[in-house]
Amino acid sequence: MFIEMAPNLSKNTILKGCVSSDFFCLVCETYFTSSVQCEEHISGADHKEKMHSVKYVEEFKEDFIVKIKTKYFCELCSRLLPVFARVTMHIDEPSHIKEKYVGWLKRIDNVVVAFDSLIVDDTSWQGLGDNSCAICNMEYKDEDAHKNLPTHMLNLIQSEVKFDKNKNVYRKVDDHSIHCLTCNLMIQTLDTNHFDSPQHKQMVQVASNDYKALKQENDKSDVHDSKLKNNDINAPDNDLAQQTVVDTFALNNQVSELLDSNSINTTDFIENSKIKPTYVDDNKSKEEVCDSVMDVSNAKEHVKRLHHKTILDMHKKCEQNKQMKNSTPVDDDSEQQNRTGTVLDSVDKLQSNGVNINFESQTAVSKICSMNLDFDHEAINKHKKQFKKGKKSVQFKLGDVPEKKETLVSSPVVVKPEFLKKPFEENSSKSEEVERGKDLNNAVSIPTPPHIETPPSPKIKKTKETTLEKIPAKDFIKTIVAAKYFIFKDVIINNKFCVNHFSFCFIKFLVDRVTMNCFICDKNILYTEFESHNDNQNHERAISDALVLTQCDQEFIREMRPGCFHCGYCNVFQTSWFEMEKHLKTSFHIDCKNEAFWRLQQYQPEISKNTDCKIVVDNLYTSMLTVKFL
Secondary structure, three states: OOOOOOHHHHHOOEEEOOOOOOEEEOOOOEEEOOHHHHHHHHOOHHHHHHHOOOOEOHHHHHHOEEEEOOEEEEOOOOEEEOOHHHHHHHOOOHHHHHHHHOOOEEEEOOEEEEOOOEEEOHHHHOOEEOOEEOOOOEEOOOHHHHHOOHHHHHHHHHOOEEEOOOOOEEEEOOOOEEEEOOOOEEEEOOOOOHHHOHHHHHHHHHHHHHHHHHHHHHHHHHHHHHHHHOOOOOOOOHHHHHHHHHHHHHHHHHHHHHHHHHOOOHHHHHHHHOEEEOOOOOOEEEEOOOOEEEEHHHHHHHHOOHHHHHHHHHHHHHHHHHHHHHOOOHHHHHHHHHHHHHHHHOHHHHHHOOEEEEOOOOEEEEOOOOOEEOOOHHHHHHHHHHHHHHHHHOOOOHHHOOOOOOOOOOOOEEOOHHHHOOOOOOOOOHHHHHHHHHHHHOOEEOOOOOOOOOOOOOOOOOOOOOOOOEEEHHHHOOEEEEEEEOOEEEEEEOOOEEEEHHHHOOEEEOOOOOEEEEOOOOEEEEHHHHHHHHOOHHHHHHHHHOEEEOOOOOOOEEEEEOOEEEEOOOOEEEOOHHHHHHHHOOHHHHHHHHHHHHHHHHHHHHHHHOHHHOEEOOOHHHHHHHOOEO
C-alpha cells in the first residue's frame, strides 16, 4: 500500500516510477500504468521464461547484482547501474550496505546475533562501559538504574546500527567517534585501523565461538524436544535400569576428570547442577533444569554459563515454595474435603430445609435469615439447631414483651384489613380512638428471632449501557501521511494521530518474528506475504469500513467487529469496551501514546515542508496507494 518497492517487484526486475502506478520491466522492456497490469505480467509465462536467463554477477552475488543485457540492476536498492565501474562504487555506499545487512540482526534466547555468526554481548549492545553510555552519550553511577531508564530504552531503540563491507558492526556516537559493538570500545571515526587490529579480530573470534556454542546447545535441545514429541523416550525396563546404574558411575568418573583441576566435589557438581545420564545415549547427559541434552564433555562448560545459573536459582526458589506449601498439615485438607463432600451429597436435603447452596463459589446462605454460612455440613446443621432452639424459647405475646429489647430491630406488624379501611380523622372522639386502639390490639405480630440481625436491603444498581459514537474510517480520515524516523514507519492521520504502520493495517508480529497475524482478517501470514496481503482488496475494504470511535478525541480506537476494539497506539485489541477502558488506563498504553506524540512532533517540520504529501481521502483503500514516506 505504500510507495516502497515490494521485494517481489525487485526480484522480477521491475522498476517503479515516481508515480505510484508506473512500472517498467527491464527484462521484457515493457511499460505498465497500473499495479494490476504489472502483477499479471509477472505471473505470465513469457516473463518467467525470460527471467531464467537473468543471472547474478559472479563477483557480486552477495550484493544481489544481476546483469540485464548491457546494464546492471541492484535488487536490494532497486537501482539501475549503467557500467561495471559504477557497480563497484555502489556496493560500498552506506545505503546499499544498510539494505544488505538490515535483516542480519536478530535475537536468539534474548541474545543479539549478527550475520548468523557473531554474538553481541548485552553490555555492548546497551552501549555501557567505564561508567558511560555510548548511546545516551553521558556518564552514570548505577549501570542497572541507567539501563532501565525510559530515555535510555528509547535511545536504544532509535539508535542506528551500521555495517561495513567486512561485516563489522558499530554505532555512530557523534561526528568524531563510533562505538564498536564487537569490542565494546569507543574509537575515533578516522581510526580505520581498529577493525584490522589483532585485538578486534580476537574479539570477533570469541563472539563467533559463543554463537557456535549457543547454536549447538539449541540444536541439541530441539532434537531432545522432537524425540519427546514423537514418544521416542519410553520408561526403561529392568535391564536398561541396571545399565543406567553403571552409566551413572561412568558419568561420575568422566565428570570427575573434568573437575580435578578445579578441585570441585563431583557429587555436589552432579547433584546441584541437576545433570543426569540419559536413556537415549550413553555418552550424553540430560540437564534437568534447562531441559537440554549435551555431551558429557560439555557439562562443565554448560553449568558455568549465566543462563544455567539463572534457571537453577529459579528452580531452587520454586522447590522452596513447594516445600513451604506442603508443610501445612495434610489432615486438615483431607478433613475439609470430606466436609465439603458431605455438603454436596446432602444438597437436596439442605435446600429443602431453607439453605441455598452455591457450587461455583462454595457458599451457603440461609433462606430464612439471609446469613452467609460456612461451606461445611457440620456448621450448617449447628446453625439450624440454634435457629430452632431460639424459636421455641420465645413466647410471642403482645402483653409479655420485655422492657429491655434484645435487638434494635422492631417486630413487623400486620394490620387487619378492617382497620386499614378506617382512616383517622382530626375531630374524632376519644371513644372512637379507644375503639381503634382495641382493633390495634387484635393485630397479629410476626416475631423476629433474637439471634437474627436483619440486614438492610441492598439497592440494585442498573448498569448504564455505554453509547459509543462511531463513523467509518473512510469518513473519519481527512488527511493521511506516511513518514519514517530511524527504524519507525508511522502513519499520521488528520495531522493528529501518529500510529505505527503495522498497527494502522491491523497487523502484528507473532512470537517467532516470522509469522504475522492480521486482526481484522483473522488470519496468520508470513512476513514475506505482508505486501501482497496489504494490497488485497478485501483487506483494504475492511480497513476502510472499520468504525472509528469519535467520543475519545485523544485516542485512535477502531471497532473491527461488533464488540471487538483495536487500540492504534499499542496495536492490541480487546474483546469488550469494558476491557478497552481498562487498557486505556494502563501505564503501557500511556507510554505508547506519549512516544507516538513525541514522534509526531519530530515529523511536524518535515510535514510542513512537504505539503504535497497531505492527501484528502475520499476512498481510503484506493487513495492509500499514493501515500508516500517522507
